[in-house]
Amino acid sequence: MTDLPFVLDAMTLDDIPAVMSIERRVFSSMWSSGIYRHELTANPWSHYRVLRPTRPDLPPILAYGGVWQMDRSAHIPTIATHPDYQGRGLGGYVLLHLLLLGEKLGCHEATLEVRASNHVAQRLYLRYGFEVVGIRYRYYNDNGEDALIMTRPSLVREELQMELRRLRPWLQARWANILQTEPH
Numbered sequence: 001m002t003d004l005p006f007v008l009d010a011m012t013l014d015d016i017p018a019v020m021s022i023e024r025r026v027f028s029s030m031w032s033s034g035i036y037r038h039e040l041t042a043n044p045w046s047h048y049r050v051l052r053p054t055r056p057d058l059p060p061i062l063a064y065g066g067v068w069q070m071d072r073s074a075h076i077p078t079i080a081t082h083p084d085y086q087g088r089g090l091g092g093y094v095l096l097h098l099l100l101l102g103e104k105l106g107c108h109e110a111t112l113e114v115r116a117s118n119h120v121a122q123r124l125y126l127r128y129g130f131e132v133v134g135i136r137y138r139y140y141n142d143n144g145e146d147a148l149i150m151t152r153p154s155l156v157r158e159e160l161q162m163e164l165r166r167l168r169p170w171l172q173a174r175w176a177n178i179l180q181t182e183p184h
């Protein structure tokens, strides 16, 4: 079985252009590069990760996301996968690592907000142990859409590591197939 063609790494200021090119394609209301600069340099509670390919024929960043340490809660402010590589397990892989990072920072639960219409993201969160616990009405300024508040009520290192161990062989098989059959 081949190894995975990407590694998880800390996001740096040099990553912002590649992150922005993904933001432009996947979010209707995107963050600015200034927000990322602030997050990386001036927010002591934020931690961002990227998935960097280990092959030159893949885009410079495949997926990324962040976690804010908010007391005992790990808040996921953003997560995204390159639009050409969605549905291949990368969102789950990044999410699990962000949850592990939250656990390492001392958080006992994880929270996030998601657009009521974003069923793909909601499925991802449900798959990884989140449940809907509330609604923020008209939360999004651009279209007045509601946000669902989703929480993963427990962050236990052994459980998260087991989820990663379960995901890994699926990812390896999926990516071996992608790299054999898809042009890049």
Ligand SMILES: CC(C)(COP(=O)(O)OP(=O)(O)OC[C@H]1O[C@@H](n2cnc3c(N)ncnc32)[C@H](O)[C@@H]1OP(=O)(O)O)[C@@H](O)C(=O)NCCC(=O)NCCS
Pocket (backbone or CB within 6 Å): 026, 027, 063, 078, 079, 080, 081, 082, 085, 086, 087, 088, 089, 090, 091, 092, 093, 113, 114, 115, 118, 120, 121, 123, 124, 127, 167, 170
């Ligand atoms: C939401 C988002 C991050 C998900 O990323 P992704 O890389 O496509 O996520 P994954 O591939 O891990 O999961 C999606 C699908 O992959 C497949 N998959 C992933 N892991 C799998 C596994 N272990 N076994 C089988 N199928 C799996 C499934 O088809 C899954 O869909 P399902 O939930 O209907 O079963 C991505 O769609 C995105 O960037 N969207 C735009 C930005 C966005 O909305 N961000 C969230 C803001 S709250």
